[in-house]
Amino acid sequence: xxxxxxxxxxxxxxxxxxxxxxxxxxxxxxxxxxxxxxxxxxxxxxxxxxxxxxxxxxxxxxxxxxxxxxxxxxxxxxxxxxxxxxxxxxxxxxxxxxxxxxxxxxxxxxxxxxxxxxxxxxxxxxxxxxxxxxxxxxxxxxxxxxxxxxxxxxxxxxxxxxxxxxxxxxxxxxxxxxxxxxxxxxxxxxxxxxxxxxxxxxxxxxxxxxxxxxxxxxxxxxxxxxxxxxxxxxxxxxxxxxxxxxxxxxxxxxxxxxxxxxxxxxxxxxxxxxxxxxxxxxxxxxxxxxxxxxxxxxxxxxxxxxxxxxxxxxxxxxxxxxxxxxxxxxxxxxxxxxxxxxxxxxxxxxxxxxxxxxxxxxxxxxxxxxxxxxxxxxxxxxxxxxxxxxxx
Ligand code: LMR
Numbered sequence: 001x002x003x004x005x006x007x008x009x010x011x012x013x014x015x016x017x018x019x020x021x022x023x024x025x026x027x028x029x030x031x032x033x034x035x036x037x038x039x040x041x042x043x044x045x046x047x048x049x050x051x052x053x054x055x056x057x058x059x060x061x062x063x064x065x066x067x068x069x070x071x072x073x074x075x076x077x078x079x080x081x082x083x084x085x086x087x088x089x090x091x092x093x094x095x096x097x098x099x100x101x102x103x104x105x106x107x108x109x110x111x112x113x114x115x116x117x118x119x120x121x122x123x124x125x126x127x128x129x130x131x132x133x134x135x136x137x138x139x140x141x142x143x144x145x146x147x148x149x150x151x152x153x154x155x156x157x158x159x160x161x162x163x164x165x166x167x168x169x170x171x172x173x174x175x176x177x178x179x180x181x182x183x184x185x186x187x188x189x190x191x192x193x194x195x196x197x198x199x200x201x202x203x204x205x206x207x208x209x210x211x212x213x214x215x216x217x218x219x220x221x222x223x224x225x226x227x228x229x230x231x232x233x234x235x236x237x238x239x240x241x242x243x244x245x246x247x248x249x250x251x252x253x254x255x256x257x258x259x260x261x262x263x264x265x266x267x268x269x270x271x272x273x274x275x276x277x278x279x280x281x282x283x284x285x286x287x288x289x290x291x292x293x294x295x296x297x298x299x300x301x302x303x304x305x306x307x308x309x310x311x312x313x314x315x316x317x318x319x320x321x322x323x324x325x326x327x328x329x330x331x332x333x334x335x336x337x338x339x340x341x342x343x344x345x346x347x348x349x350x351x352x353x354x355x356x357x358x359x360x361x362x363x364x365x366x367x368x369x370x371x372x373x374x375x376x377x378x379x380x381x382x383x384x385x386x387x388x389x390x391x392x
Contacts, residue, residue: 012366013129020363028361029379031370034180034342035248036214036311039376046246048303052293056286066285068276069269070098074288075254077295081218082209082239082256084226092262094229097272098283101251102210102240103130108255109206109236110138111275112268113171118204122162122172124148124155126345126367128180131173131208143170148182148345152335156190163197172198176209176237177221178341181369185215185340191224195231205232210240213308214315215340234259241291243342244308250287311373315342318375328384329391342373352390360386 009015016032035043045053069075075096079088089095099105110121121140123131124147135142145162149155163172174194179185186194198205207225215221228235241252257268276282294300322344323337336344346368348356356362362383364370375383 011129016363016365019357023361023363025361027379027382029363029374029383031362031364031372031374031383034243034371034373036243036246036315036342036373037371037376039314041374041376043246043248046304046307048294048300048307049245049247049290051300051303052290052297053286055293056289060289063285066282068097068273068282070283071285071288071292072098073296074098074252074292075256077292078239078241078254079256081295082212082222082225082237083229084219084222090229090258093260093265094256094258095262095265095269096237096239096254096256097269097276098288099238099253099255099276100280100283101242101253102208102238103134103253104251104280104283105238105240105253105255106131106206106208107134107138107279108272108275109208109238110134110140110173112255112257112272113204113206113236114138114140115271115275116204116268117169118171120167120170121206122166122170122203124159124174126181127173127175128208129367147179148184152184152338154179154184154186154190156186156193159194160197163194163201163203166201166203168202171204171206171236173206173208174224176207176212176225177215177223178211178343179339180210180341181343181345181365181367183336183339183341183344183372186224188223188227191227194224195227198228198232205235207235207237209237211243211341212239213244213305214312214342217312218305218308229258232258241287245287245291245294245304247287247291250290251284252287252291253283315372318372318380319344321377321380322372322375322384325384328387329389331387331391333384336372342371343369344372345369346387348387348391355390356386360389362386 122143125144146155146158212221235258237256239254259265322333348368
């Protein structure tokens with residue numbers, strides 16, 4: 001029976017990690033998978049996480065099972081940072097559960113939406129390739145609309161048209177901030193319009209908030225999420241700590257449900273627990289426990305927010321340097337200064353992406369996405385030169 005299975009290609013984005021590692025050229029530049037890098041090209045463990053891990057090792061006295069919901073101290077400690085305000089749970093209307101990374105949270109959001117009757121999910125494209133894979137695997141139909149307008153801002157008209165032509169029972173997947181792969185976020189005014197449209201059409205928002213704090217700021221990056229829960233009756237939120245706590249391989253995420261009343265939220269979440277049990281039973285504990293310990297300690301929380309602010313400032317500085325370069329070959333880099341987060345899409349074709357890798361040792365996704373954080377003051381000139389050479 002197993003001989004019916006055919007060889008599948010490796011995930012294109014994750015395959016880049018191995019290709020880059022195998023390249024012996026010392027001046028190679030990694031702009032592939034979305035990990036933050038310092039100005040020295042390193043992806044260190046956050047100081048607050050190191051401190052929390054030391055405490056965890058010293059204090060943790062059992063590794064016994066928790067449950068499908070994972071570490072609820074972690075889930076609740078994050079909520080003030082995500083939802084803000086005096087009552088981040090909105091009187092118990094918002095609650096959540098821990099998931100294996102942001103991917104686990106998106107997977108759970110889509111699966112739960114499907115269980116609730118959603119058959120189609122509207123989504124601006126391009127998007128993170130795994131969004132489409134998760135929808136295909138979960139068995140919901142993806143209805144694509146255009147995300148990026150020609151001027152490098154968000155194509156709100158396309159989103160509005162998609163929402164207005166939505167069918168009863170549709171959901172829409174929205175990036176909370178730091179759009180992956182384009183870096184093109186909605187402005188606060190656009191979010192207000194989107195919330196109006198969601199209120200009008202009744203389309204269920206699924207927000208993927210995977211990069212909070214890496215765009216304009218913790219509060220600014222949560223504007224859309226907070227506007228949604230302030231004004232709409234329901235929403236699903238997938239959250240990742242993999243980037244903003246630097247915990248990538250530890251897989252730290254959370255899934256939040258927002259409904260009309262606390263009992264309904266708990267009922268919906270109980271479905272999330274059942275889905276989790278059937279998929280991964282319970283999430284890995286270590287990273288989430290470390291995040292909880294950071295968030296329970298004022299000094300460690302301050303250290304986290306400071307480290308995050310320095311990452312954000314470095315990403316902004318690289319963006320501004322790229323934007324100040326004007327154009328490289330046919331690529332206009334100016335809009336990158338207005339965009340946010342770790343990613344940008346460059347209008348390169350497959351041959352140019354192959355050439356920049358073969359001739360200049362620059363590794364970027366096949367879609368033309370670059371990880372802004374892979375650029376440093378040392379390699380940015382080389383990169384812009386390589387871009388001009390392949391696209392001129
Ligand atoms: C990315 O888009 O590079 C990251 O979100 C990593 C991943 O899992 O794809």
